[in-house]
Structures are given as structure tokens and as C-alpha cells.
Amino acid sequence: xxxxxxQQHKAAQxxxxxxQQHKAAHKFVGRVIExxxxxxxxxxxxxxxxxxxxxxxxxxxxxxxxxxxIQLIVKTYRTQKSVEEIDRIKKDRIAQNPDD
Numbered sequence: 001x002x003x004x005x006x007q008q009h010k011a012a013q014x015x016x017x018x019x020q021q022h023k024a025a026h027k028f029v030g031r032v033i034e035x036x037x038x039x040x041x042x043x044x045x046x047x048x049x050x051x052x053x054x055x056x057x058x059x060x061x062x063x064x065x066x067x068x069x070i071q072l073i074v075k076t077y078r079t080q081k082s083v084e085e086i087d088r089i090k091k092d093r094i095a096q097n098p099d100d
Contacts, residue, residue, distance in 0.1 A: 044068045
């Protein structure tokens with residue numbers, strides 16, 4: 001009986017370690033995505049400034065920047081929803097098969 005309990009304890013520890021590794025990887029990927037979106041926003045601003053400095057009319061540049069910003073916001077929202085859906089599916093799968 002003691003051997004069986006030890007095996008169960010080791011399996012539980014391994015499951016906990018896998019879960020911690022998954023959370024760390026998930027957090028890292030989330031940070032990379034955040035940095036990518038912030039970088040895109042900065043690039044939109046820099047491009048707008050360069051366009052104005054190169055002589056394009058401000059009234060042409062601003063709508064272009066707004067359009068790009070809206071596209072970035074939509075992309076960010078869709079990515080967030082996609083990540084939440086993947087997390088929900090994984091949690092459901094883990095709840096159904098806790099030994100995997």
C-alpha cells in the first residue's frame with residue numbers, strides 16, 4: 001500500500017510541475033504578444049510622424065493612423081479572445097482527464 005501511495009504522490013508532483021511549466025510558458029507567450037502589439041503601436045506613431053515630416057498633409061496622415069490603430073485594436077481583441085478560448089478548452093480537457 002505504501003508503494004502505491006508513493007507512486008500516486010510522485011504522479012501528483014509531476015502533474016504539478018507540468019502545470020507550473022505550462023503556466024510559465026503561457027505567461028512568456030503572453031508577454032511576447034503584448035510586446036509585439038506595443039511595438040506595432042509605436043511603429044504606427046513613428047510612421048505618422050515621418051509622413052508629416054516628409055511633407056504629407058496632416059489631414060491625410062491622421063485618418064491613416066486612426067485606421068491602423070483601429071485595426072491593431074481589433075487584432076488585439078481577437079487575439080485575447082482566441083487565447084481565452086484556448087485556455088477554456090484546455091481547462092475543460094484537464095478537468096475531464098486529470099491524469100493526462
